[in-house]
Structures are given as structure tokens and as C-alpha cells.
Amino acid sequence: MSDAIDGPLAHVVLKVENISPAAPAVFEDHKEAIKAQLVEDAAADAVFDLYNKIEDERVGGATLDEVATRFSLDVVSVDEATRTGLTRAGQPPANMPSIPGLISEVYEMDIGIETPANDLPDGGYYWVEVTGVTPAEVKPLDDVRAQVIALWKSEQRKVLLDALAQSLVERGNAGESIDALAAEQSRVAQTSQPMLRRFSNDTFSRIGVNSLFGSPEGGFSYALAGFGDSMVVMQVAKIETPEPGNGTAGLDEIHDALSERAGDDLIASLVTALQEKHVVEVNYGLLDQMVGDASGS
Template sequence: MLDKLRDSAKSWVAKVLLGLLAASFVVWGVADVFTFRPGSALATVGDQEISAQNFTDSYRNWLQNYQRQVGQTITPEQARLLGLDRIFLNGMIRDAALDGEADKMKLAISDQQIADIIQTNRAFHNSQGQFDPTLFREVLRQNGLSEAGYVAGERQRFLRGALADTVEWNFTPPNTLKEAVYRHRNEERDARYFVLRPAEQDVPSPSEQDLKTYWEKNSARYTAPEYRVIAVLKADPQDIAPKIQISDADLAAAYDKFKRDYFKPETRAILQIPFPNVDEAKKAKERIAAGTDFMALAKERGLTDADASLGEVSKDKIFDTIIADAAFGLAQDQVSDPVQGKLSVVLLKVTKINPEKQSTLDEVKNELTSRLQLEKAKGEVQNTYDAVEDARAQQKSFDDIAKEVKLDLVVTPPVDPQGLGKDGKEVNVPFKEGVLKQAFESDTGVENDALTTPSSGYVWYEVREVTPSAVKPFDTVKAQVESDWKAQKLREVALEKAKQLVERAQNGIAFETLAGEAKAEIKKVEGLKRNETTNEFGPEAVAALFSVPENGFAFAPEGDGKGAKIMQSQAVLIPTFDPNSEEAKTITKALTDGAGSNLAASYVADVQNELDVYVDENMWRQVTGANAN
């Protein structure tokens, strides 16, 4: 289900749904839920309680994982300002509500089903794609989970999904809605147009006062950014790893330990043709033996190349073990006898065999060396972190700390929030994005917490100098102000003249006459769609054209701001809706997923309303450090 959600989150519909989901938090109780109720629990959902300790531990783990995923450091204060803590608590409340509903409906899942779900999780598969119990326990250990706790969590996740997903999957959009979306997407228009370009002499010369007034009203455009000088220390495994020496003995021991990681099982390129029964398969085998090509026979039976191919796979990747045994028992280019699999009868042909291979130590020496270097570097980074923090506790300067722990101290020249110096060029800032974001929210004389990098490293920084932002003096930017003023006036003149021309066209003046007055050539464009642009027709022009009926007139600014496009909409093509087309199917899926998700959100909200949800606001402030609303 999580994979499904991740894939769906990449679509345009999902982006709309995220907005709906955010709005639904209001329904779920972001405002109403957070009310005071005496008691020891942070939140109660029906007869279930969410303790302060449970929330704190879960939220901390989630925030750490989130930072690793986005590759960006987020402090607790920033997370609080973004409302992530409240959103996370609402998620816990949602889960508790679904748990309560599942209990009420007496939903259950067997231990064997849970075991099957866990064994199919790729996070617990070894390099051969098989479930590895040792790896399973190691992953749980690294994430601070017990086996019992993880199994219980998977059981809850499955049951919650059984409720929410059922609501989502049952939605079917009406044909009227599908057809409306299809037509909106595919409506096409032709147009005649010409471009009006006023001459610069049509714009009067500005007075000194005109320029000063423009400069004052648009001061942000002429404001120099704030600059800061930042000192940075960075200890990252990726930087330290190449300097670490790995002995031959360590390599040999590591090779023995990780040998299976460098083993590639035998793979085969396999073709198959399914048949309804053994007799038909035998007749087909006889034809192949008499000279009929295997793939020609497959195409006779309506199969494409992709349909007939299993790809190049290892034996364990074939679901049907009977077919797997048969395929891996054939010689290359040999066609099998009819094979009665679990689901169908098939003929098999192996077209390529890649033998299994165990890479030698010499073959993987470089890769294995890098692997060991990185492992050892992580340990050294942790030691460096402890040493730096001890030195900071003793109030030692960054300069002295850098010498003690043998780290490079980088002191930047004045740099703006985008990482540019006063000359407009990029400034070298270690862990740039994280350091700049935090440094511009800190100040001189402040001891800042270390930042963590995506590769489990650490970065320390301090602000040494601040140059406040300021509006550049008028005299230093006068030329730029005059250029900007003229550009704006030229755009205003173009749009005003274009508006007048469109009004005259609507009053019956011939389009050719108007183009002649503007000394412009009439051009044509065909087959424009509402959500498509061309070099000649940008978003504003397309939107203006689709805002008028057939034979209507419209205008829009040119992309360079120096003119305006005057348009007449001509032929309008509204395509016939084909419910069986691929696009119609895509639209159906998008609408189903979108509306289904919204229904699921409404269902969860209704469940929560029935259960009575309360949050102890006083305890919330104690747990998160938030101020009262």
C-alpha cells in the first residue's frame, strides 16, 4: 500500500489531493481537537490513549527519517513553525480511530498472513532477492524496533488499510464527469493573430521624480541582500573514508563475510506460450518440431513480444515453481514439452543463459575497500563529534577546535542566503543548503546545534559577521531604474492599444484593417490545446484564446513584455469521447484515485467524530514547547 501511495504522489491529481488532505485536517480536528481535557494522556480517542512518551518517541523517529529522506536538516523549532508536530499527532489520532473501528468490527489477520507480508518486504531481502531472517533482525535493530513490536505494527497497518482502502476502492466516477475532463483536455482551437509592438518613442521620457517614485515603490527590486560571514567545521564519512587504510587481512575477512553479496545467480531469457489444455500444447509443439517459429506461433495466439517473454530472470523470480524447474532444466534454444503449471499449460523456450558467477576478491577489491572505508569512517566521525562537543563545552574557539580534531575550518567571505558573494559568484560553503538556511536564522554570538548530513556526518557553524540588507542608493541604480520604468510603460501602452483594437474588432472592424494599422502580418495557428504552449503561444496567450467563443477576439501580452498579441478564435474542435481509449482509462484512474482518497479522508473524519477525540492542550505545550494559541 505504501508503494502505491508513493507512486500516486507523483501525479498531478495527488498534488491536488494533498491540498484536500491538508484541508481535511480542519475536519479531523486541528482546530477543534486541540481542546483542554484533564487527564494523564496527551490525547484520547474513544477509549484509547496516546501518551506523551509515545508521541515524543514516535515523532522524534519520524522527524529523523524525514530529514534523511529530504536530505535537509529541520530543527524542532522549524518543525513546530511548519506545524509538523500537530500534523503528526493528527496522524496518530487517525490511526487510533481506525484501530478502534477495526476492534469494533472485529477485524483480524492471521499470523501466517502477517508472516507472508513481512517476507515479501524487499527491505528484508538479501542480494539474491530472498527473505533473510538475519537481515530482518538487523534492520529492526538499527531502527530501534523489536520483532514483536514490528509485527504488531504491521498487523495494525494492514487492518487500518483494510478499512480506509475499502472506502477508496469502491468509488467509480460517473461517465459525465469523465467525458467533461476528456473534452476539457482535448478541445482544440485554430486562431488568426498579429503582434502589436509599440515603438519606444510612444513612451514619454521619464522625469527625475518619475524615476525616484518608481524606485521607492519598487524598493525590493533594488535592495541588496543581507550578507553573513560563516565559519564551518565539517566531519563527514564521505570525506574521511578515502584517507583510511584497509589491510589485506581486513579485506579477506570482509570478503568471507560479505561473499554472498557478490554472487550473481544464473539467469535465463525465457519465452512462454500459454494454452488452455495439454492437447493444444502438444499440437503446437509438433508444429514447432516441424519448423514453425516459436514466436510466430505466439503471435498466432494473439501474444505480443512482451506478452511471450518472462525477461532475463533468476529461478527464484518465477512465481510458478513448476514452470521455474522446467525452464531451468532446458538447454539453450530448446523448446519444452507441455508444462502443466499451477495456473496454465505452457510451452517454454530458453533463448539465453547467463551462468551464475561468484566474483573473486580481486574483482571486488575496490568496491569492498570503499565499503570498509565508509564503515570505519562512520566510527571515526562519531569520535570526532564527541571530541568537538567536549571542546565546545569547554568554550574553546572554532579555530582551536579545528586544530585539535584536525578538521578544515572554512570561513566564508560575505555570502547571501542563496550562496552568492557580493560579486554575484557562488561561494564555497560546506553542506551549503543546510548551513545557509540555519545560519541566516541564527546570529553572531549564538552557539548552534550541530547539523547532520544525509551520509551521517556532522557540521558545526557559527555566524561571525552580519551585513544587513539595504536599499541601494538611487544614484547607483538610476540606469537600471530608468530601464525598468520604460519597460513597464511600454507594456502598459501595448496592452492598452491591444484592448482598444479588440474592442474595435468586436464592433465590426475587419481584422485585416486592424493588422494594417498596426503594420503587422496576420499569422495562423492550428490545433492549440488548452494545456499546451508553443514558442509563439505562451500560457497567457493560450488562456486568453480559450476564454472567448469561436470567432471571438482576445489579447495577451507577449512573453518579452514589449508587445501584445491580438487574436481571433476560429475553428473549435471538441473531440468525441471514447470511453475505451487509453486516455479515457487514464482519466478514469486519476478521478477514481482522487475522489476515492477524499472519500477515505471523510470516512476517517466521521469515525473520529463518533469516538470523541480530545487533546490535553496544557500537556501539549509541555511536550512540544509550543506557546498557547
């Protein structure tokens, strides 16, 4: 067992579970892996040789179209793309390559300026050239009125839904019954099956379940449900303390759940650290539009 180690997110302790003694490798056992590695290395060398030839041609004044023709390469042309990665009509651009950071890179370039090659995740290279820039313009209100109204309604619905859920929880914790609160909203209160702390489904998210387990018996809480467009108001009907068993049944499940939760905590810590370092704002209107387009709604 190691001493506490100061990691980038938190302190950690390492434990050595097992040590496998070194053993000489047998060629036959690794022949296929060696062959695959040699093929991969040869392919990487060929790609790098082609990269050097392309760069030599570009230094000599050849355009990307000329280079592509000379070496039988494909040129992908994208007619238009805004900073959001969509066209001005709000649709994904045709032929847009799926390359992380491509849009940001394009918007840092000038027309006709040659830029160095960029690396692809699979070990290849790509070049980008901007052939034209369309000045930004504000669409006439009549053209986007319906979209603006829909986005505004979506934002307001989220705000009002959160306020309503919070109000119902406060009234429930003040003594009103969940049946009366549900009837007031033309709903019927439902009773779930008993759930463990690690339970979650489309209705009860992990955040919602954690909120429940942080409430006393009879206490109210609320959380997002579904895809985040609904709220569920919850009341703890009864708290049952499980009886400890003598065997090991369920220990593996508990171990997996704790490991998963520890991983979630580390990710949450990383996200929090990044949010403190980089200011992040979520454009829920654009997100709803993109998700709606992707789902065909």
C-alpha cells in the same frame, strides 16, 4: 471505492486498483539492498559520532577553525552576502554553499554567538559562525542610476504591455479584425495549426490555451508568452468538435493529460492557500537582474 475524504486541499476519493498478496522475502533477492542499508547506517553512525566529538570540543571552548583543524574538516568562508543572497555588487558570493534557508539563518545570528548544528539534506551537519556585520547603506544614486533606470523601464514595459494587450483584445471583441490590429503594431497576424485543449508550447502557454478554449468562435484573448516578457493576442478562428471514435486510441494520452491537469490543480490550490496565509511579493527587478546575470546577458 472509499467515501469522500476531506484532504488538506480538497475532497478526494480513493479506489483500490489491485492488491498484491504478501510473499516471503528471499535473502538473495534483497542481499544488495540490505548491504547498502547497512553501509548507510554505519556511515550515519560515524557522522553522528563525529558530531558528538565536535560538540564536545565546542563546549570546551574550541573555535570552529580549531575544530576543523583537529578533525581534518573544511571551513568555508564567505566574505559577504546581503539578505538577497548576493554581494553588494549584485553577484553571487564566492564559496556560498547551496543550503536552503542559509541566508535567513545567518541574518538571525549575532557576531561570535555559538549556535547549534544544523541538519543537511543528505544526513550530515553544518555549523555557522558570523564574524562580522557591515551596516546597511544606501548606494549613491550615481552608482546605481543605470541599474535603477533599467529596472524601472522593465517594470513599466510589463505594465504597458499588459495594458496594450488588454486594449487590443477589447477592440477585437468589439469588431476590429486581428489583421488590422496586428498591422497597427507593425506585426502580421499568423494562423496556428488546430490545437487540442492540452496543447502548449513556447508561444501558447497552458494559461493561454485555456483562455482560448474559454472564448467563443471569433473571440479574442491574450496571455504571456515565452519567458513572460512578451504577450500574444489570440483570436479563435474556428471551433471544431471532434467525432467520438469507437476504439480506445488516444485514451491513454487523455488519461495522462487529465492526471497532469489534476496534479496542476492540486498544486495551484496549495499555492493559493499558501499565498492567503503568507503575503508574497515578487521583486521582479531583482528577479530580472538575477536571471540576466545567470544567462550572461
